[in-house]
Amino acid sequence: MKNILHILRAEKRYSQDDLAKLVDVSRQTINAIEREKYDPSLPLALKIAKVFNKKVEEIFFLEEV
Amino acid sequence: MNSKTKKIHFPFTNTILILSLVLLLFPLFSINLVVNSIDETNIKLVRLLFLLSTLLSASGFIYCTIGFHYKIVSGDELKFRIHLEALNIAFTTTLVFLFALIFIFINFKPTWLNYLILIVAIIAIVAYLIGVEIVKRKYR
Numbered sequence: 001m002k003n004i005l006h007i008l009r010a011e012k013r014y015s016q017d018d019l020a021k022l023v024d025v026s027r028q029t030i031n032a033i034e035r036e037k038y039d040p041s042l043p044l045a046l047k048i049a050k051v052f053n054k055k056v057e058e059i060f061f062l063e064e065v
Numbered sequence: 066m067n068s069k070t071k072k073i074h075f076p077f078t079n080t081i082l083i084l085s086l087v088l089l090l091f092p093l094f095s096i097n098l099v100v101n102s103i104d105e106t107n108i109k110l111v112r113l114l115f116l117l118s119t120l121l122s123a124s125g126f127i128y129c130t131i132g133f134h135y136k137i138v139s140g141d142e143l144k145f146r147i148h149l150e151a152l153n154i155a156f157t158t159t160l161v162f163l164f165a166l167i168f169i170f171i172n173f174k175p176t177w178l179n180y181l182i183l184i185v186a187i188i189a190i191v192a193y194l195i196g197v198e199i200v201k202r203k204y205r
Binding site: 025026028029032037038040041044 | 141142143144146203204205
């Protein structure tokens with residue numbers, strides 16, 4: 001699954017650690033999501049969307065064929 | 066469910082783990098020190114002491130296992146995922162080794178069947194630790 005998390009994070013000038021604290025996960029989790037190695041659970045995706053005041057599908061989306 | 070599990074705390078798990086290990090090995094090392102002084106009068110006391118140490122050790126290990134489980138379940142979701150995938154690897158490996166060892170022991174070393182659980186337990190722990198490292202690489 002693709003995402004634009006690193007862009008949104010850069011816009012808000014959050015570090016991975018800052019975002020991790022805001023959504024109550026480890027920095028490694030945020031890093032794995034950004035590198036598209038790990039797909040977050042729905043509750044975590046919703047929490048991330050809430051932090052950036054966006055819809056989940058605006059941040060996470062399927063790779064277009 | 067998550068909010069429920071977060072309320073459960075298991076303090077001093079690392080200390081209890083070390084103490085349990087010491088208590089588990091206590092009979093093994095202390096028997097050499099007391100073996101000459103054991104007679105009919107105190108043998109029951111020695112047996113009770115060894116029984117108590119192993120019982121406390123087993124209780125300690127159970128406490129730590131439950132403690133670590135709740136810590137992982139209520140913690141970070143990536144760590145939980147790594148834990149689950151490592152358990153999957155450990156379970157499959159243990160099952161394969163179990164059947165292989167049963168075949169070997171029944172046909173070639175029947176007396177070793179007494180140690181089967183011990184051997185399988187060690188294999189399971191090692192497989193889990195290796196599994197964690199393999200899965201960690203996947204998400205790095």
